[in-house]
Amino acid sequence: MRDYCPVSVPRYGRYTPRLRASRTVHFPNDVVFQDHIKQGDLEQVGRFIRARKVTLDTIYPSGMAALHEAVLTGNLDCVKLLVKYGADIHQRDENGWTPLHMACSDGYADIARYLLSLGASLEATTDDGEKPSDLIDPEYEDLVQLFGATALR
Incomplete structure (x- = not known):
């Protein structure tokens, strides 16, 4: 009786079985772009x-645009890069949040300060009627001071 080897492939004449090429997975550009934003890879984002x-104004399946994603990472340089290339600081996500709402909610005072310097609206309201200042946690002292100072202007 012959030895049995489950991985042996019989040969028929001149025919030699070809091995399949390894497969590659390709993701849509938007998915890859979002990942570069989340990783803070400014070179690839650029x-x-x-x-x-x-396109920078695309609302992704996450419900947010590229600038919203960058704000959520807390990466000011990425935010600046997106704005430099035309990202809209007033754009709203699917819940009516602007990038300033997100910066305030997550405690990113440097990003909030930057967005305010570009004219981001203090009065913009979400679909639930919340202003950016309504989303500031009292523990975020920098934001509390920033919005206290801006309210006095």
Whole structure:
């Protein structure tokens, strides 16, 4: 009786079985772009924008645009890069939140300060009627001071 080897492949004449090429997975540009934003990879973010592989005002399945995603990472340099290339600081996500709402909610005073310097609205309300200042946790002293100072202007 012959030895049995489950991985042996019989040969028929000149025919030699080909091994299948390894498969690759390709993700849509928007998904890859979002990942670069979340990773803070400014070089790749810039490349995608310059190559016009993405549009900055697209609302992703997460319900947010690129600028919202960058704010949530807390990466001021990424926020600045997106704004430099035309991201709208007034754009709303699917719940009516602006990037300033997100910066206030998550305690990113440096990003909030930057957005305010560009004219982000203090009076913008979410779908639930909340202003950015309504979302500030009292523990975020920098934001409390920033919005206390802005309210006096």
